[in-house]
Amino acid sequence: MTLRAVLVASRLLASFLLASLLLAGGSLRAETPEEKAGFPPKLIIYLAKGPPNSCGPGCDHWIAIEGKLDQGAAARIRRFLLGVKDTRRPIYLYSPGGSVGQSFTIGRLLRSRKAIARIGRTLVAACAAGTQIDDACLKIKSAGGEVEAEITTYHAMCNSACGYLFLGATTREVAPDAVVAVHSSKLTLTVMGHISAKQIEEIKARDIAKSNRERAAFIAAMGISHELDDLITTVKFENLHILTRAELYRFGVDSRQFAETTWTLERAARPYVHKRASAKKSDGAFRSMEWRLFCEAKDRARLMFVREFDQGAAGRTTVVMMGGSEKSLAFGQFPARTGSYEVWSDKIASDFMTGVLAADHLQMGESTLAPDGTKNVSTFDIDTSGLQPAWAQLVASCQANPPGAQPATPAPGLTSVRAP
Numbered sequence: 324m325t326l327r328a329v330l331v332a333s334r335l336l337a338s339f340l341l342a343s344l345l346l347a348g349g350s351l352r353a354e355t356p357e358e359k360a361g362f363p364p365k366l367i368i369y370l371a372k373g374p375p376n377s378c379g380p381g382c383d384h385w386i387a388i389e390g391k392l393d394q395g396a397a398a399r400i401r402r403f404l405l406g407v408k409d410t411r412r413p414i415y416l417y418s419p420g421g422s423v424g425q426s427f428t429i430g431r432l433l434r435s436r437k438a439i440a441r442i443g444r445t446l447v448a449a450c451a452a453g454t455q456i457d458d459a460c461l462k463i464k465s466a467g468g469e470v471e472a473e474i475t476t477y478h479a480m481c482n483s484a485c486g487y488l489f490l491g492a493t494t495r496e497v498a499p500d501a502v503v504a505v506h507s508s509k510l511t512l513t514v515m516g517h518i519s520a521k522q523i524e525e526i527k528a529r530d531i532a533k534s535n536r537e538r539a540a541f542i543a544a545m546g547i548s549h550e551l552d553d554l555i556t557t558v559k560f561e562n563l564h565i566l567t568r569a570e571l572y573r574f575g576v577d578s579r580q581f582a583e584t585t586w587t588l589e590r591a592a593r594p595y596v597h598k599r600a601s602a603k604k605s606d607g608a609f610r611s612m613e614w615r616l617f618c619e620a621k622d623r624a625r626l627m628f629v630r631e632f633d634q635g636a637a638g639r640t641t642v643v644m645m646g647g648s649e650k651s652l653a654f655g656q657f658p659a660r661t662g663s664y665e666v667w668s669d670k671i672a673s674d675f676m677t678g679v680l681a682a683d684h685l686q687m688g689e690s691t692l693a694p695d696g697t698k699n700v701s702t703f704d705i706d707t708s709g710l711q712p713a714w715a716q717l718v719a720s721c722q723a724n725p726p727g728a729q730p731a732t733p734a735p736g737l738t739s740v741r742a743p
Contacts, residue, residue: 361456362419363390368403369464371445371472376585376708378413378441378474380683385474386414387445387464392421392484397428410436414492415443415474420483423508423534427541430491434545440492442501444479447472476501476584482563487538490545490576497577498584499601499611502565505551508534509560548574568601568609585709586616588716593617596713600705604633614705616671616714618721624676624714628654628667628687639692642667646678646685646707680711 368388378385386407388400414433420426433440448471450460463470476498481489486505489495497503510531539552551574558564571577580603589595596616601609612630619625628642642654652675654667671679679685688702 361454362417363456363461365393366390366396366399366418366421366425367461367464368400369467370407370469371447372469373471373473374712378415380706380708382413384409384412384469385445386412387417387472388414388488389417389445391419392425392429392488394422394425396422396425397432400429401432404432404436411439413439413441415441415445416481416485416489417442417444417479418481418485418488420485423484423487423538426484426487427537429488430541430545433488433491434493438492439494439496440489441476441496442479442481442489442498442503443474443476445472445474475587477587478502480504487541490542490547495577496579497566497571497582499568499582499599500584503571503576504563504565505555506558506563507555507560508538510534546575550574551576568611569607572603572609573607581703583705586614586707586713587709588713594717594720596710596717598705598710602703616717618717619670620673620721623673624671626652626669626671629664632660632663632665641690641692643688643690644685645688646675646682651675651688679707680714682707 366388367390368386370384371387372384375383377383386404444455446455447460447463449463451457454460477500479498479500480502482502482504483506486503489503508531510527535556538555539549542552543549551570554564554570566574566576568582572580581600583600584598586596586598589597595618598614600612602612603609610631610633612628615627615629617625617627626644628644640658642658644652644654652669652671654669658665658667660666684704684706686702686704688700691699693699
């Protein structure tokens with residue numbers, strides 16, 4: 324009997340063969356950080372608002388999309404977005420993956436909308452502390468109004484099928500502490516009826532080839548390099564590959580040469596305000612860096628600047644921060660070395676701190692004196708979004724956390740350092 328005859332006979336006997344292409348959250352297990360983070364069981368979408376500049380300079384309203392991509396997700400997203408006329412309101416994604424077919428549909432919908440998409444988790448203020456996915460919180464998010472919330476990019480993720488949804492946006496931004504991870508598809512066959520193992524393998528091979536063609540066509544249609552598709556085919560479904568900053572840039576997923584987070588408060592044993600960034604170097608690699616601001620008095624602080632050590636650098640380097648005035652903070656020429664990182668540190672006087680808080684951006688300057696006596700000077704700007712409210716919270720806790728206390732272990736990606 325031919326394969327076609329087998330399938331027809333199976334239908335007539337009320338049997339069926341269902342081939343569903345799924346992109347779930349990779350090798351997620353109950354004990355992994357991804358699973359512990361918690362996601363809604365199906366994709367939800369809602370409007371959120373926060374403090375001034377909470378979603379970027381001049382932005383305090385956004386759209387949150389979070390949870391697992393289920394089979395009805397695309398229809399719900401389409402209906403919701405029809406009622407949102409402001410197409411420039413950014414969309415923040417937080418999802419472990421799900422149905423790839425749904426992600427293609429939503430991705431194309433976002434492309435037609437010329438959407439701005441970022442990776443970030445929306446934390447709704449009215450939800451109970453420590454959870455965002457209990458029944459009461461999901462009811463608040465699904466009520467149809469705009470909820471008070473804040474955004475965190477730290478450990479925010481858009482994995483697997485979510486990545487295709489993200490590619491649909493015309494403007495895509497991945498913060499240095501957020502994650503986009505990819506892997507190959509998994510074909511799940513549910514067979515009822517009398518079909519041989521050979522025929523099942525033929526069907527699987529045919530459908531996998533078809534899904535690969537569809538994925539490659541979608542990635543190309545979104546203007547992304549075929550290198551991303553080539554990479555995906557090498558990653559088993561049981562694994563996840565986190566796209567590096569260099570890959571995000573090279574593939575065209577996030578084309579920014581400099582990516583930064585907002586300033587946020589780290590609630591540690593000794594709290595501190597911090598900011599992360601990643602900058603493209605001339606050789607195509609990216610360099611990670613972080614600023615940590617510790618309170619020493621109501622109007623005085625200590626600033627630490629941590630960055631990956633540049634193996635190709637030669638000569639003595641001076642690092643300077645300038646903000647809001649002619650005054651500057653010079654870190655000196657001799658940073659501490661810890662593993663592959665260098666740590667600069669200095670006190671910030673009250674007048675300079677006042678200027679820093681009033682500035683809409685800060686400037687970092689670096690001067691390197693080469694062995695032959697020539698001097699190379701470079702500068703770059705960093706944003707101050709979030710600095711004022713985070714500093715206000717830090718000052719409030721300053722007296723309860725004496726300067727001698729040590730900060731908690733820093734975020735992954737930067738070597739643990741101690742506050743001076």
